[in-house]
Amino acid sequence: MIKNKSLKVSKSLNSSMKQKSLIIAVFLLTLLTLPLFSAEIQTLPTTKAGECLTLRQSHPNATSINITSIKYPNSSEVYDIIEMNSTNNINYFYEFCNSSQTGYYIVTTCGNGDGTLTCMDYNFYISPTGDDSSIQTSIVQLAFILAFILLGVGTHYLKKNVDFEKWNNSIINKYEHRNYIKLVLSSIAYNLIKNSFLVYYLIGLPIVVSLTDLAFYYGLTNMVNIFKVVTIIYTIGIIIVGLIFLGYVQEWLIKLLDTIKDMSWGIE
Numbered sequence: 001m002i003k004n005k006s007l008k009v010s011k012s013l014n015s016s017m018k019q020k021s022l023i024i025a026v027f028l029l030t031l032l033t034l035p036l037f038s039a040e041i042q043t044l045p046t047t048k049a050g051e052c053l054t055l056r057q058s059h060p061n062a063t064s065i066n067i068t069s070i071k072y073p074n075s076s077e078v079y080d081i082i083e084m085n086s087t088n089n090i091n092y093f094y095e096f097c098n099s100s101q102t103g104y105y106i107v108t109t110c111g112n113g114d115g116t117l118t119c120m121d122y123n124f125y126i127s128p129t130g131d132d133s134s135i136q137t138s139i140v141q142l143a144f145i146l147a148f149i150l151l152g153v154g155t156h157y158l159k160k161n162v163d164f165e166k167w168n169n170s171i172i173n174k175y176e177h178r179n180y181i182k183l184v185l186s187s188i189a190y191n192l193i194k195n196s197f198l199v200y201y202l203i204g205l206p207i208v209v210s211l212t213d214l215a216f217y218y219g220l221t222n223m224v225n226i227f228k229v230v231t232i233i234y235t236i237g238i239i240i241v242g243l244i245f246l247g248y249v250q251e252w253l254i255k256l257l258d259t260i261k262d263m264s265w266g267i268e
Helices: 002-039 134-160 164-176 180-194 197-217 221-264
Strands: 053-058 065-071 091-096 103-111 118-127
Touching: 053 103, 053 118, 065 091, 134 180, 134 197, 164 180, 180 197, 180 221, 197 221
Parallel strands: none
Antiparallel strands: 053 091, 065 103, 103 118
């Protein structure tokens, strides 16, 4: 009966883990493919955030063309009528400079060519650097995030399979043989793996920063603001976590010194 309950609990945990993994995979895949769908209708070259760009429209028989709406990356829309300039009544242009948000903008222009009001939408992309490399940036950032997640998973499994008592004895053995370089390196690794909460915490910081960069790149303003607050709190938390880690290291070091002292006095 107990065995069956254990199997049910195990299956439930495995199912929960699979669901969480699927959610994470879908989220990362969505971030990666987001620019692919938007890039299909882009009609102007990518521009750097904060810089001006020239919006153009043309019609051989139009007496005027106006911008009737602009949709920003954060989904806000402006419906002001903006008259476009022209020097030949064929090619019309407007210098657009309100490009502080990163992401895709959609512009609607309307003209009265051939006596009929004709409206047309087109978009353009604003990036932090002005480079049209959203897909490459996504791949790099996601690979970066994945690498740190795997590092955390690797640390977890390493800790589960390490014999810390045997490792501690090997550190003492290195001291006995005066192998101080290996002693220092082994001591650092021992404390980082045994007190792995510091490793997990440090792994989380670059992941949060990468997610902030992705949100910024795609113009997800609300997400950027949230991640910025999380980053600040996370950075402050490093001090607290670091002090806790140093407390554990101090306890281990005192025990190590006591063991070495006992060995010097011939106490087993």
